[in-house]
Amino acid sequence: MSKKHPIVAVTGSSGAGTTTVKNAFNDIFRWENITPAVIEGDSFHAYERADMKEKMAEAEKKGENFSHFGPEANHFAKLEELFKTYGETGTGQRRFYIHSDEEAEQHNARLGIDKKPGQFTPWEDLPESDLLFYEGLHGGVADPEAGVDVAQWTDLLVGVVPAVNLEWIQKISRDTAERGYDASVVTDTILRRMHDYVHYITPQFSRTHINFQRVPLVDTSNPFIARDIPTPDESMVVIHFNAYKDQDWPYLLSMIEGSFMSRPNTLVVPGPKMGFAMELILNPIIHELVGKKSA
Numbered sequence: 001m002s003k004k005h006p007i008v009a010v011t012g013s014s015g016a017g018t019t020t021v022k023n024a025f026n027d028i029f030r031w032e033n034i035t036p037a038v039i040e041g042d043s044f045h046a047y048e049r050a051d052m053k054e055k056m057a058e059a060e061k062k063g064e065n066f067s068h069f070g071p072e073a074n075h076f077a078k079l080e081e082l083f084k085t086y087g088e089t090g091t092g093q094r095r096f097y098i099h100s101d102e103e104a105e106q107h108n109a110r111l112g113i114d115k116k117p118g119q120f121t122p123w124e125d126l127p128e129s130d131l132l133f134y135e136g137l138h139g140g141v142a143d144p145e146a147g148v149d150v151a152q153w154t155d156l157l158v159g160v161v162p163a164v165n166l167e168w169i170q171k172i173s174r175d176t177a178e179r180g181y182d183a184s185v186v187t188d189t190i191l192r193r194m195h196d197y198v199h200y201i202t203p204q205f206s207r208t209h210i211n212f213q214r215v216p217l218v219d220t221s222n223p224f225i226a227r228d229i230p231t232p233d234e235s236m237v238v239i240h241f242n243a244y245k246d247q248d249w250p251y252l253l254s255m256i257e258g259s260f261m262s263r264p265n266t267l268v269v270p271g272p273k274m275g276f277a278m279e280l281i282l283n284p285i286i287h288e289l290v291g292k293k294s295a
Contacts, residue, residue, distance in 0.1 A: 009139030012160030037129035041136010042097035049118025069196035083153035140204035159208035209243035235271030
C-alpha cells in the first residue's frame with residue numbers, strides 16, 4: 001500500500017458486472033479531478049486469442065485444466081510487479097488487449113502499429129497519473145505456490161460478486177447476445193473454468209476491502225435455461241465491508257431509500273440504488289487516498 005501512489009482495483013469474474021463499478025469510479029475521478037492510469041485485466045493474459053485457443057485444445061486432449069481464470073494463462077507475477085513498482089515510484093508499464101476493430105484502429109493510429117482484435121499492443125510506459133486503477137479478473141489474486149500476492153499492494157480493493165446463479169445468467173446472456181456463442185458453448189466454458197474459479201477467483205473476495213453482491217429476488221434456480229437477466233428492480237445489493245468499516249451509517253441509511261443494515265458491517269440497498277451507493281461510499285475513500293499524496 002502506498003500513500004504517495006495509491007492503487008485502486010476492481011475485481012470480479014467474467015459476467016459479474018464490474019462495468020457498473022468502473023462507471024462509478026469514472027464519475028468520482030471526474031468530480032475529484034483525478035487522472036488515473038487505467039490497467040485492463042485482459043492485458044495481463046499470457047496468450048493472444050489464437051494462441052489461447054491452441055493451448056485450450058491441447059489441454060483438453062490431455063484432460064488438463066486450463067482457463068483464463070488460472071495462473072497458466074496469466075502473468076500474475078508481472079501484475080504484482082506492476083502494483084509494487086507503481087506503489088513505490090508511480091511508474092510502470094502497461095499494454096492493451098484489443099477486443100474489437102474499433103479498438104484496433106485507435107491503438108494502431110496512436111502507436112503506429114498494425115494489430116488486430118485478439119492481439120496485444122506493445123508494452124509502454126504509464127502516463128503521469130494520480131493513482132493506478134485496475135479493473136479485471138485478478139485484482140486481488142494470490143498464488144501461494146508461486147509466491148504471488150497481488151492484493152497486498154492495493155489501497156482499495158473492491159469486489160463485484162453477484163450471486164453465482166445470477167453471474168452465470170449474465171455471462172450466458174452476454175456471450176450469446178453480444179459475442180454470438182451458442183448457449184451450450186458458454187455452459188462448457190463455465191464448467192471448464194470451475195477449478196480455477198474456485199481456487200483463484202472466489203478467494204479474492206476474502207481479501208477485498210469492500211464487496212458489492214447483487215442478489216436476485218426472482219427465481220434463478222436454473223441459470224442455464226433463464227431467458228432474461230433479473231432487472232435491478234428485481235434485486236438487492238449486499239455491500240459488505242471487510243475494511244473501511246468506519247462509515248457514517250445513519251447518513252448512508254438516510255440517503256439511500258429502502259436500505260438497511262443486515263449486520264454491523266453489511267449494508268443492503270435496493271438494486272437500482274447500486275451505482276448511487278457506490279458513489280456515496282467510494283468517493284470519500286478516493287478523496288482521502290489522493291489527499292494523502294500531498295500530505
